[in-house]
Amino acid sequence: NAGVMQNPRHLVRRRGQEARLRCSPMKGHSHVYWYRQLPEEGLKFMVYLQKENIIDESGMPKERFSAEFPKEGPSILRIQQVVRGDSAAYFCASSPDSNQPQHFGDGTRLSIL
């Protein structure tokens, strides 16, 4: 009865490195969403994916950020050439379809040195 699984829970990177965040949705869920949360703020939508397709990436920064949800394996949020401002908690959510509530993982706390 596993929920949404994210790893790693904590990730430390130096400026200029790459960060890869992974998300395995709940069993039976084919819709995946990524959100970013800064301290003391609400979650901000980044991207919505279904298997092998990006449906909505209107919340993704234009550069350095990319996401994928391959046919096999977890969804990946990739941040290239990280900067201090990328430090945040990144949450993944999944749902069985777009009309059902989204269930969130425990997040990945990204810290940039």
Next chain:
Amino acid sequence: GQSLEQPSEVTAVEGAIVQINCTYQTSGFYGLSWYQQHDGGAPTFLSYNALDGLEETGRFSSFLSRSDSYGYLLLQELQMKDSASYFCAVRPSGGANNLFFGTGTRLTVIP
């Protein structure tokens, strides 16, 4: 665009009832959701109002009035473990499937 405003902080006594308000400006949405988030934890789904009126789930109830652009979360018989942040969220209409979250309310329950 969308904007969801919530009080930033609320303090209430254990055993009491507390109401957390959410006022919104949005061009259209499918429904209003509520999430609870403990420090360092994941947002947890609490309640959803697709239509106007009251939805009750145990100690938690949620209300929506589209004509007043207003909703609230009601927590009864408060427990210390209810101390957390609470977020209202909408799924904007027009084809988007993401959630747009409010500013969040930090609830502190005191003995």
